[in-house]
Amino acid sequence: MRVMNRQACKSHRERDDDYCGVMFPLNATHRLVVCQDGIQWIVQRRDGPGRWKSLSYCRTQHGLLLAVKRWAIECQPQVRLLLEALPQTVCMTSVVLT
Numbered sequence: 747m748r749v750m751n752r753q754a755c756k757s758h759r760e761r762d763d764d765y766c767g768v769m770f771p772l773n774a775t776h777r778l779v780v781c782q783d784g785i786q787w788i789v790q791r792r793d794g795p796g797r798w799k800s801l802s803y804c805r806t807q808h809g810l811l812l813a814v815k816r817w818a819i820e821c822q823p824q825v826r827l828l829l830e831a832l833p834q835t836v837c838m839t840s841v842v843l844t
Contacts, residue, residue, distance in 0.1 A: 763796045776819050789813050807832045
């Protein structure tokens, strides 16, 4: 499930802090976003003030979990539960505006 705060959503550039497709932070330096076309999840790492660098592009939950492991991204247990609760493919992700 994608949770997005409509008021914080200002940018359509995936690299920006206020990108509309941010799903949730993985930790203090990494986050998960969905691409503009909604066809892939993107694991990103902070790359300076207000900027993010894309590390992996994933279409399946399995691929996403492998990417998190590959990049050795430390996640809190509740974040791990969010990752495991994602649908099998990104195409099945729903949007909830808060």
